[in-house]
Amino acid sequence: MSAAASPFVWVLLLACDLPNLQVEVLQAWANKLDDVPREAIAALAHHIKGWEPLCGFYRRSCLADLNEYINQGGRSFQSWLNQHSVQLLPVTEPGMLFNCNTPEDLANLN
Numbered sequence: 001m002s003a004a005a006s007p008f009v010w011v012l013l014l015a016c017d018l019p020n021l022q023v024e025v026l027q028a029w030a031n032k033l034d035d036v037p038r039e040a041i042a043a044l045a046h047h048i049k050g051w052e053p054l055c056g057f058y059r060r061s062c063l064a065d066l067n068e069y070i071n072q073g074g075r076s077f078q079s080w081l082n083q084h085s086v087q088l089l090p091v092t093e094p095g096m097l098f099n100c101n102t103p104e105d106l107a108n109l110n
Contacts, residue, residue, distance in 0.1 A: 009033075009059060009060060009061075010057045010060070011058050011060050012030070012056075012057050013054055013055075013057070014054060015055060017100045017101055018055060018096075018097065019098070019100050020093075020098050022096060025091075025092075025096065029043065029057065030057070033057060037085065037087065040085045040086055040087040041058065041061075041062040042056055042058045042059065043057045043086070043088075044056030044057075044086055044087070044089055045088075045097055046088055046089075047094070047097055051078060052097055053077040053078070066080060069083075
């Protein structure tokens with residue numbers, strides 16, 4: 001099912017390279033979505049380089065705005081997010097956001 005066809009207010013977007021992600025943390029984040037201010041288009045984790053755009057929840061209603069941004073030549077998820085209100089999700093263990101991108105990363109994971 002595409003995000004546009006989803007009957008839900010929120011869509012969870014996750015990268016496939018987050019091996020330390022914990023289901024309990026995702027559930028805790030999901031349980032707090034009712035508290036996210038209406039003006040926030042997303043609820044995302046954040047790290048020193050900026051938002052973690054592939055680890056969090058997006059309001060389905062922001063899809064049209066994202067498509068417009070892309071159609072106008074926008075390519076940076078960070079730039080698009082910085083134009084909007086985004087709710088910060090708490091990350092108690094920064095290692096949870098480790099991106100496993102190479103065979104070396106995978107070898108060092110264990």
